């Protein structure tokens with residue numbers, strides 16, 4: 746059963762680079778932006794900030810073993826459940842670092858397939874659930890394949906159905922996410938971020 750044994754994430758050790766990234770990400774947090782995107786989308790898990798390659802600080806670009814495509818910051822409302830989604834078609838995997846509240850709540854992957862709706866936009870494509878998109882406030886209660894709390898930096902699979910579960914957390918949850926050119930999958934990133942070579 747390759748489906749069930751396939752790994753979905755791989756933790757990395759904390760280093761000074763990840764602590765610096767954490768400080769940098771925390772300095773960008775704007776809860777009012779998260780609130781305002783939530784009012785428009787009714788999705789409690791939002792992308793607060795997107796920095797494309799030219800806007801990403803040089804010290805970040807230099808430290809990673811692959812060319813960076815985008816730096817994103819996610820914000821999730823307290824006591825909320827994000828919608829199921831798969832990230833952009835060109836974003837199979839990510840390197841995530843917990844920011845303020847990022848070590849609370851969890852990412853959970855569905856054990857079942859979901860009917861998808863593709864959303865296209867300039868530099869933004871995402872696959873979301875047709876049912877959650879068309880039924881305001883509806884959330885699936887499907888069997889969970891795996892859950893992961895970001896207690897440390899992590900490489901994770903964003904190409905399978907997943908969502909952010911922040912129901913038990915009374916605070917906003919912020920996470921910084923790096924995506925790479927060439928659309929590497931999780932196994933490729935794991936090899937490149939071998940802990941011995943980790944920045």
Ligand SMILES: [Fe+2]
Pocket residue numbers: 830831832903907
């Ligand atoms: Fe995601």
